[in-house]
Ligand SMILES: [Fe+2]
């Protein structure tokens with residue numbers, strides 16, 4: 121049994137880690153860029169979908185943090201727009217790397233908001249059953265996404 125917050129925080133760490141690795145790549149490192157960015161994009165998709173459909177509604181209900189959750193959804197939209205823009209750019213270009221750095225900065229802010237504002241309250245207000253049930257539902261989705269690539 122794993123608390124959903126722990127799983128979401130693990131994702132935050134690994135996405136941040138991959139994004140900072142991308143920041144160190146040169147244009148010639150196309151294969152590495154493609155591998156890291158592909159991993160970030162699929163991790164974020166499963167993560168943000170689950171937050172929006174399942175975790176945020178439950179956290180909002182439990183904490184009453186309506187504004188915080190609304191801002192979170194807005195920040196997800198910005199991240200998705202950046203992901204789409206990045207996907208259209210040439211991976212060997214500096215423009216591509218600069219956009220990835222914009223995404224990293226936007227996510228830093230978003231992750232800090234979640235971990236410092238929403239999560240401490242939702243950890244306290246959601247029941248252990250709710251946290252663990254979301255944790256196992258989420259783990260299933262992650263495993264499925266990994267299996268289908
Ligand atoms: Fe998150």
Ligand SMILES: [Fe+2]
Pocket residue numbers: 168171192196230234
């Ligand atoms: Fe989020």
